Amino acid sequence: MRKLLFFISICFALSFFSCSDGQKADDAAARAAKGYYDTLFAKDYACFVRGMYLPDTIPPGYREQLEANASMFVGRMENEHRGVNGVKILRFVNDTVVSADKKSHVRISDVFLVLHFGDSLKEEIVVPMIFHKGRWLMR
Numbered sequence: 001m002r003k004l005l006f007f008i009s010i011c012f013a014l015s016f017f018s019c020s021d022g023q024k025a026d027d028a029a030a031r032a033a034k035g036y037y038d039t040l041f042a043k044d045y046a047c048f049v050r051g052m053y054l055p056d057t058i059p060p061g062y063r064e065q066l067e068a069n070a071s072m073f074v075g076r077m078e079n080e081h082r083g084v085n086g087v088k089i090l091r092f093v094n095d096t097v098v099s100a101d102k103k104s105h106v107r108i109s110d111v112f113l114v115l116h117f118g119d120s121l122k123e124e125i126v127v128p129m130i131f132h133k134g135r136w137l138m139r
Contacts, residue, residue: 029109030092032136033127037113041077041084045070053130053137082118090114090124107131108139 036051045067052066077084090112098105109129114122128139 026094027089027092029094029129029131029136030089030111033092033111033113033129033138034087034089036138037087037115037127040070041074041087043071043074045074051138053132053139077117081121084115085118086116088114088116109136 032051036048039051040048048070049063049066074084092109092111094107094109096105096107108131111127111129113125113127115125116122129136130139131137
């Protein structure tokens with residue numbers, strides 16, 4: 001009787017763990033988007049701009065303009081909402097786009113983030129992402 005009870009409990013444990021979802025959702029794009037926005041609100045504008053899907057080389061003046069634009073956005077959020085206290089991942093939708101000739105594909109993701117403002121308001125934003133040269137970048 002003891003052996004039968006032991007056998008049943010082992011079978012139950014194995015069936016319980018075999019039913020768990022073996023494949024975890026690929027949340028790398030969501031973590032990257034959250035990281036970029038965390039650096040934005042930490043006022044590391046250069047890192048935020050490096051996370052954008054841009055040509056490999058852009059003129060230094062254009063990069064400075066992008067960083068200034070990010071700085072103005074953060075300043076506006078501080079004036080209007082007393083800053084951003086946190087960024088949370090709400091959900092994400094990953095997809096793969098296959099070319100017409102089916103020879104290449106591109107991994108993309110739409111990441112839904114929630115910005116928690118200092119005045120207790122929340123705003124949901126969508127960050128389109130693309131996987132390019134081994135990194136997730138904001139489109």
